[in-house]
Amino acid sequence: MRTLLGNRLLGAWPSSNVSTSFASCSRRTLTTRPPLFRALPPTRTSSKTATTTTTTFKGQPLDKAALDGVLRRRMFYTPSFEIYGGVSGLFDYGPPGTALQSNILDVWRKHFVLEEDMLEVDCSILTPHAVFKTSGHVDRFADWMCKDPEFGDIFRADHFVKDVLETRLKSDKEARKQAVEEKPKEQKREKKKVKGQQSTIRLDDAVVKEYQEVLAQIDNYNGEQLGELIRKYDLICPKSGLQPTEPMAFNLMFETSIGPSSNSPSYLRPETAQGQFLNFAKLLEFNQGDMPFASASAGKAYRNEISPRAGLLRVREFLMAEIEHFVDPESGKTHSRFDEVKDIELDLLDRHAQLSGQTTVKRISIGEAVREGIVDNETLGYFLARIKLFMKKIGVDMHKLRFRQHMANEMAHYACDCWDAELLTSSGWVECVGCADRSAYDLTVHSKQTGKPLLVRQQLEIPRTVQEWQCEISKKEFGPLFKKDSKAIEAVILASTQQCRETWAKELLDTGKATIDVPGLGGVEVGKNLLSVDFVARTEHIREYTPNVIEPSFGIGRILYALCEHVYWTREGSDEARSVLSFPTAVAPTKVVICPLSSNKDFAPYVARLSKKLRAATISTRVDDSGSTIGKRYSRNDELGTPLAVTIDFQTLKDGAVTLRDRDTTRQVRADEDTVLRAIREMVGGEKTWGDVEKELPVFEGQEIDV
């Protein structure tokens, strides 16, 4: 039995600075995600080995600790409220992180919203109870948690089971390696060992196999099943040595209350999607009734993780960018611009490949993938290709991007197809964009709950005859009988599905009455004197339908972190290796650093004039006139990912020429101020590359040596 609980938005990512042995085995090896709450998927680590085999784009082994050091030191991000001890799962972005995030979002907006004429909206984060009750989040958006009965420490139950079993397997492996000949101890005796020094314990081969099988499907257990595993294997808390309490559901939404009366519970949204669904009717009107169209929204969302481990990949407050593309389900979900992308090749890992245990991707053009039915429809395919182009624009390593299809049991019952764009990081393949076909689910449930139509009325050129179940209500008798409830009951009847009506028709025929499920009232019995349901033919001049939704959903923080890994490398220096973040100019936090060679006052007017001109061209610039050597300043700005440096030296005072340095090659050209400015403008505008500039302007050599 699959659990309906626990959509894992943000994958666990073992922190480099968490030192307990319990945390050291925190990475999840396999995650399925209950699909109703798909928004953002969990981290999937394809295999443990991925961690150690990750390399920089220059082919060097990726030193994650060094990269994290750079990101912290240069204030890309920092734990929130650190001087107050911090709160796990909350991070502040410093200046380069904020600029990087905002540049990524800017590219996203131009690439998707502007390019596709999407209707961007900005909806409230505070959301009343009723909305998430309807969407299912109140009842099912939860994780299982359990508690150390002695110390009160709280664990996510699946993490707990996984961590303890992995610790045991690790211990077993070491025991085997040590070739200790003593017989495996009984599990009970292990209890005492845990508290003190960990010693290696060898397990039976059969036990090892059982543990491995449990771990392979760790995300498929519900609370009861996790409780059984805890008892069966006597899994104990690291501190107390006792079994934890029975797993309990913990809703992942942050709850608060609006206004002074305590009867208005509400939540911080866990996704931006619902606001877009609720505004569907207005958006359709704004779009002058035209279909298909897409809405889009970028904003904060929240998940009250039980115990997020350090790092940007699993956080409690995060930036999402979501698109809801509304499409006629009878259109075949074709896309008018599919031709523009059909030849783009993607690395796909489809459902069948995964079922047969493969991990190698298939490189195929999206046109072919749709033709062959690997990807369900053109619209979904169009977005997959567009996502790849977006990733390329912001600098993601194309060798570290793949599209993985959801397994049938990962998807919601209503979903047709779902693909995740995954980026390879030192924590394995991380799901950064979910791209799902959500059918008509959300619009249907909200419309049903509120009685407000969320549908499209299409004028038919040729009227058509449809056979369908029609309800007729005896209004005269309805009102006096149900009084103030009559409107609500009528609304439910009018908004009912064909399937529902068919059931009522049968009930009325069999028993003379039908049971109508009315929100807030429960099952209301309605006799055949009040309601008749008949299967009738009718000529339709206007067709009404609830659109299907195809939803690409971006986790900006995860993309940002993965990107940092993808563009990070080290340059061999004269003394030590130096870190570089080779962001493309489009997303680099700062485009140009201006370095006067020394603190000599004569440089000041040159610096001032150059900054002013760059600012006037709205090119993000910083001046680095610190006392450090020019080499150290270049290094600092390499770590900040600044693509260009302009240096003003003593020669400048004589001839007005300045040098322009390229971060990635460390090569330099030299020319007068205006020529260099034009070159910068052209590179920032994307018209020219460094290669072009180097061909046009005289190469300069010097300065780089004095680190």
Next chain:
Amino acid sequence: MRTLLGNRLLGAWPSSNVSTSFASCSRRTLTTRPPLFRALPPTRTSSKTATTTTTTFKGQPLDKAALDGVLRRRMFYTPSFEIYGGVSGLFDYGPPGTALQSNILDVWRKHFVLEEDMLEVDCSILTPHAVFKTSGHVDRFADWMCKDPEFGDIFRADHFVKDVLETRLKSDKEARKQAVEEKPKEQKREKKKVKGQQSTIRLDDAVVKEYQEVLAQIDNYNGEQLGELIRKYDLICPKSGLQPTEPMAFNLMFETSIGPSSNSPSYLRPETAQGQFLNFAKLLEFNQGDMPFASASAGKAYRNEISPRAGLLRVREFLMAEIEHFVDPESGKTHSRFDEVKDIELDLLDRHAQLSGQTTVKRISIGEAVREGIVDNETLGYFLARIKLFMKKIGVDMHKLRFRQHMANEMAHYACDCWDAELLTSSGWVECVGCADRSAYDLTVHSKQTGKPLLVRQQLEIPRTVQEWQCEISKKEFGPLFKKDSKAIEAVILASTQQCRETWAKELLDTGKATIDVPGLGGVEVGKNLLSVDFVARTEHIREYTPNVIEPSFGIGRILYALCEHVYWTREGSDEARSVLSFPTAVAPTKVVICPLSSNKDFAPYVARLSKKLRAATISTRVDDSGSTIGKRYSRNDELGTPLAVTIDFQTLKDGAVTLRDRDTTRQVRADEDTVLRAIREMVGGEKTWGDVEKELPVFEGQEIDV
């Protein structure tokens, strides 16, 4: 006695669609704002008459209802969760509102952050209890509320008193007008009247005067005093006719809980400022120790208003953009770029003018205002001038902008000076930007509470001798005595102020022991064997100081709404007046609408090519190929504030020429596609105006007639 409660962020703004008589007198006539929680000021309506005398920039009377109709119809904004009945104080921005908001923020970022090299950060909205306990928000960020004892309706106590008194005064006025001769009734008898039809009641002249005096200082009463007023005047609830309950403090922060244990209370921030203060040490390091510098942040903030009335001016979730400029208090707060702005003239309403009852502003250059001491210092003056330039860029009517100085009793005890940028709207003068000199308050309290230094260490070129209280701790005896608490106690001692140390020195001298107030431990007694405090002279090579903060704080939603009023006007049409929103191109939601004259298929390739080219130039464009007449489509886009329209007609099919229409003048030019594209690029880029383009390209006449 002034209340410490209740900073009113967002001024009340009577909704046009709230129909109860109670709401009709909801506008506040005078508001002071307790200064600790200054962020954003309340709406000040200079006088009731302002409402009716507001005119469009074309001099027409402003029809607020018509403007609101346009803003709703065109989906600039819409009540959040409307299909679920909505939640007061929460609004969603539709596509034009979202684009407008994002464009205003973009101008803000370029004008302030980029231009001034500010360090932009993005901090968590979720904030733990400890932070707001220190800042004072937990204890004092509250409004007084009271309840209808029968129906449970909750009112803001000051609003309640004001509303009832104003209703009585209104009734009195009508009674006098009707010249009804009956004697004013006793107040007791009024009770019954309220429930039924309101009849006019004449008051004694002395009572009228008393009521008016109360209303004039309505924001200066604390809860107890408001309770007294309710009893004294027998103010009764409109529904029950009973006196409400005694006013109680209601904290305006939304509370929630982080993680699964309920012992981590936290809040949604009511301002972005605290995150910037907490990161001060890291930001200073990022800035390589250079002073002065500014940080900046734009993001959502929250206030749990007791009963916000409809409208964008008082909301529960809002976008703020705040700058914290850190400056050496001994620098005289000069600003290196003050010269660039010194000749800019501002309309100032200073403290003295307000005290003497004046409402007319003084036009004066900021250079003179600082020289004369009207504005306290250059840095504050620099920001006031820059705020004016920002307002001008986004299209605010310069005749509807003034800078009002806070009265002494409006300011925090630590503040030196504070000015609000106010915009004139149909609700009177609305405070949209607060610009305060907050001294060293925030950094000091956080540093004191956490024991973490939030200060600047400045290398002195010439060492200086300072006399000060120094603490010496006997570490040998400290540790064994206080054990695990010793570090915390030491930290408090080391972080203590001079004043504190002086007190301890006295205590030690008088009683042989001093009481150290340690967070979490309370008062800890320390004997003179453990601690000595002496007044010693010492030569300082490095000076340490806590910077002062000058804080311009922008309420983007309020600016956005006021701007809509400022750019709104109506054009006399052939049939009816048509609404126009004349946004400057920089902030207009969409820059260009492309209109094919009819649905003729031959127009399609022209539309597609033009859109593609405009998109490639990242110029926000929409196609309006709806079936409406071209005149109706122009009207629709005038309401959306789209400055330019390109029309493709049958002549285009022959000669490739298209027309370009200017929203404000409705004049048109006609030229080939590329020429028109270049003109658009130049106008959007700000290089040319419509006037320039009209001089260069052949004028075209036609199309506009067929509305």
